[in-house]
Each structure stands twice: as C-alpha cells, then as structure tokens.
Amino acid sequence: MNILLIGSGGREHALAWSLAKSPVLNELYVAPGNAGIEQFAKCIELDLTDHRSVIEFCRLHDINFVVIGPEGPLVDGLSDSLTHAELCVFGPSSAAARLEGSKGFTKDMCARANIPTAAYGRFDNAEAAKAYTRKQDMPIVVKADGLAAGKGVIIAMTMQEALDAIDSCFDGAFGDAGAEVVVEEFLEGEEASFFVLSDGVNALPLATAQDHKRAFDGDEGPNTGGMGAYSPAPVMTDDMTERVMEEIIRPTITDMKAQGCPFKGVLYAGLMITKDGPKLIEYNVRFGDPECQVLMMRLKTDLLPILLGCAEGTLDLVDAEWHNDPAITVVMATNGYPGSYDKHSEIKGVNEAAHDPDVEIFHAGTVSNDGKLLANGGRVLNITARAATVSQAREKAYAAVEKIDWPQGFYRKDIGWRAVEREQQN
Numbered sequence: 527m528n529i530l531l532i533g534s535g536g537r538e539h540a541l542a543w544s545l546a547k548s549p550v551l552n553e554l555y556v557a558p559g560n561a562g563i564e565q566f567a568k569c570i571e572l573d574l575t576d577h578r579s580v581i582e583f584c585r586l587h588d589i590n591f592v593v594i595g596p597e598g599p600l601v602d603g604l605s606d607s608l609t610h611a612e613l614c615v616f617g618p619s620s621a622a623a624r625l626e627g628s629k630g631f632t633k634d635m636c637a638r639a640n641i642p643t644a645a646y647g648r649f650d651n652a653e654a655a656k657a658y659t660r661k662q663d664m665p666i667v668v669k670a671d672g673l674a675a676g677k678g679v680i681i682a683m684t685m686q687e688a689l690d691a692i693d694s695c696f697d698g699a700f701g702d703a704g705a706e707v708v709v710e711e712f713l714e715g716e717e718a719s720f721f722v723l724s725d726g727v728n729a730l731p732l733a734t735a736q737d738h739k740r741a742f743d744g745d746e747g748p749n750t751g752g753m754g755a756y757s758p759a760p761v762m763t764d765d766m767t768e769r770v771m772e773e774i775i776r777p778t779i780t781d782m783k784a785q786g787c788p789f790k791g792v793l794y795a796g797l798m799i800t801k802d803g804p805k806l807i808e809y810n811v812r813f814g815d816p817e818c819q820v821l822m823m824r825l826k827t828d829l830l831p832i833l834l835g836c837a838e839g840t841l842d843l844v845d846a847e848w849h850n851d852p853a854i855t856v857v858m859a860t861n862g863y864p865g866s867y868d869k870h871s872e873i874k875g876v877n878e879a880a881h882d883p884d885v886e887i888f889h890a891g892t893v894s895n896d897g898k899l900l901a902n903g904g905r906v907l908n909i910t911a912r913a914a915t916v917s918q919a920r921e922k923a924y925a926a927v928e929k930i931d932w933p934q935g936f937y938r939k940d941i942g943w944r945a946v947e948r949e950q951q952n
C-alpha cells in the first residue's frame with residue numbers, strides 16, 4: 527500500500543514512524559515532512575490549498591490512502607475533495623471538522639445532545655457579549671469562535687479583562703476567527719486529553735494524555751502548542767474513561783450523524799475532570815501535538831489497519847493494543863517561541879541522544895542542509911521515552927535532552943510533574 531501523509535510536525539513524524547513499521551506499507555510520501563521524516567520516507571512539496579494538484583499526485587504515484595495530520599487542510603475541505611475523487615482518506619469532512627473549526631458549533635451540539643460542558647453564550651456583536659458577561663461570575667473565559675492557532679482563548683480574572691477581551695476579539699485581534707465570540711463559565715479541575723477514533727458510527731477509544739501548554743516551568747508564561755506531554759493521564763481511570771465515552775463521546779458521534787455530517791477521524795476531546803464529573807472543554811479533529819508522540823510510543827498494534835478501519839467504516843473489526851508503560855515527551859523549542867524567533871541555528875548531538883532503545887526523537891521544525899541539522903520552526907524536537915514509570919521515562923527523556931547541543935533552544939524541565947508527584951505519593 528502507498529500512503530501520502532500530510533503535515534510537518536512532531537505529530538507527523540510520530541505517525542510516519544508508526545506507519546513505516548507496518549508490513550502492509552509499500553511507499554510512504556510525506557508533504558512536506560521534515561529532516562527527521564526524510565530519513566525514512568519520501569518528503570515532497572505539494573500546494574495543499576490546490577486540491578486538484580494533491581489528487582493528481584495521488585493518481586500519479588498510486589496512492590491508496592491519504593492521512594491528514596493538521597486541522598488546517600481538514601477545515602479547508604481537503605478530505606472532501608479527496609473523497610470526491612474516490613481516494614481513501616483518514617480525516618473528517620469540513621462539515622464534521624467544524625467540531626474544531628467553530629467553538630460555537632460544538633457548544634450548540636453539546637446543548638442539543640445534553641453533553642456536559644461549561645455554561646456559555648454565543649455572540650456576533652460586542653454589546654450582546656458584554657451584556658451577558660456583566661451578569662456572570664469571574665473568572666470567565668472569552669473565546670474567538672474560529673481557528674486562532676491556539677491563541678484565541680482568554681481566561682479573564684476580572685470583569686474589565688473580560689470586557690477588554692471581547693473588544694479585542696471583535697476588533698480583529700484573531701482575524702476572521704473572532705467574528706463570533708463564545709463566553710463561557712470557568713471550569714475548575716484537572717485537564718486531560720482523550721483520543722477516540724470514529725468511522726461515523728463506531729467508536730474505538732485509543733488512549734489518554736496530559737499536555738503542558740505554557741512555555742515555562744511551573745506552568746508560567748504564554749500558551750504554546752504544547753511543550754511536553756505524557757500518556758496515560760492518571761486522572762482518566764477506567765471508570766472515568768467509560769463515563770466520558772457514555773456522556774460525551776457516543777452522544778457526539780450520534781448527534782453528528784443525525785446532523786448529516788458523520789464524524790470520521792480522530793476525536794481529540796479536551797476534558798476538565800471537575801468535582802461534578804467530566805466536562806468537555808473543546809474538541810479537536812486531529813491527533814494532538816505533542817500528545818500523538820506519546821500515543822505512538824505506547825501503541826503496540828499496527829497503526830495502518832486502525833486508521834484504514836476508521837476511513838472505511840470497519841472500525842468495529844479492529845482493535846488497538848497499548849504498552850502499559852507510560853511514555854513522556856519533552857519539546858525543545860527555539861528561543862523566543864511562541865513569539866518571534868530566529869531560524870537556521872545548528873543542532874548537534876541528536877544521534878547520540880537517540881542511542882537509548884527506549885528513546886525516540888521526533889522532529890518538528892527541522893531541515894537538513896549540507897549534512898547539518900538546522901532548526902526551522904518554533905517547536906523543533908520531541909524527545910520521547912517509555913519506561914516502567916513516569917519518573918523513569920522522564921529520567922530517560924531528560925538524559926537524552928542533555929546530550930543535545932543547541933544553545934539557541936530551550937525546554938521545560940518539569941514535564942510530567944503531576945504524574946511524578948502522584949507516583950511519589952503512592
């Protein structure tokens with residue numbers, strides 16, 4: 527089987543690494559890929575906004591299956607165009623991708639399907655949003671409706687902050703994404719990410735993870751795409767997982783089908799485990815990055831038939847097996863990220879760092895030039911390890927990080943702290 531994988535992040539390196547182990551795989555193409563992926567797959571340039579050229583590439587190279595990593599092309603309808611051209615594709619239609627593309631769409635679905643989530647209001651003008659907000663308790667959360675690269679969420683501690691956030695959304699701080707605004711109740715609890723595949727009808731729970739969104743140690747600094755993660759999330763016990771399936775995931779799948787836009791792909795549920803039970807914070811319609819890296823590190827089964835089952839509507843016939851051992855990943859990013867940063871600083875020592883058989887290094891923003899490895903983005907490397915405990919996995923990951931010689935990079939030194947604390951208490 528020939529596969530085209532779309533994307534260039536640590537998530538796509540981890541997916542490519544897993545797919546490459548499949549005995550069913552023949553050629554793996556990745557568009558655009560990165561310096562880590564090009565070591566074992568064919569990286570190609572494709573204009574992903576030109577769907578016809580993607581289809582042409584697939585025809586020319588006998589591609590049997592297209593796997594779409596990031597949300598942009600999904601919301602943009604790449605999956606629809608490929609399906610229309612009778613290609614087999616992993617990734618939801620643009621109508622189903624509204625679960626990520628519009629926070630208001632998801633909140634309305636929750637209301638319809640009685641899914642536990644924060645109380646909310648949805649507004650297309652600042653005056654109405656402010657009138658609603660003035661009647662609420664603080665803190666409160668103000669969200670731009672559309673895709674805002676993870677930046678469109680403001681947790682306002684005071685009324686003035688909330689009113690200012692509403693103004694800045696409608697004044698265009700997040701571009702078109704802020705044309706509508708959701709104002710919602712602040713939820714208290716422990717966050718967890720839960721990944722479930724759906725073929726539109728059946729659901730296959732995959733695994734859980736916890737992310738570290740802030741840039742610096744102690745959960746300080748600006749929000750990022752994620753500076754590290756571990757799997758499983760201890761807060762997601764078997765009972766809690768079943769409760770989330772029953773109260774959140776299955777009602778979503780049923781409602782999406784009833785709305786005429788069945789969800790086929792991976793549902794990434796951002797959850798808050800509150801004292802009243804699990805509540806949905808948001809959905810993403812793709813694997814998390816860096817959560818995918820720890821998931822792939824724990825997956826025992828061949829990934830390819832699972833993703834295919836999802837695309838072909840036969841998810842009830844496949845199963846996923848996992849290593850019980852936890853996995854952790856530490857993100858190394860370029861100084862300045864998530865703000866502006868320089869490109870093309872040299873990174874040394876990656877091969878030495880990857881010597882431990884329990885360590886995998888997944889690349890994100892990297893490029894190779896004349897035999898040198900250069901940074902080419904904000905998040906650059908994902909140092910990933912699996913071991914009998916989170917503490918041991920963390921030691922292995924940081925031992926590998928120490929071997930990497932990259933003065934222009936930084937990383938958090940406390941990835942996994944919550945899980946390590948729990949282990950020490952037990």
Ligand code: AMP
Pocket residue numbers: 644667676679681710711712713714717739796807808
């Ligand atoms: P999102 O972009 O929706 O994932 O939001 C980013 C982060 O903001 C989440 O991971 C949460 O930590 C936080 N957040 C979003 N909505 C809420 C909420 N209603 N209550 C508390 N925290 C929230």
Ligand code: GLY
Pocket residue numbers: 737751752810813814815816817
């Ligand atoms: N790590 C968060 C995300 O992928 O959205």
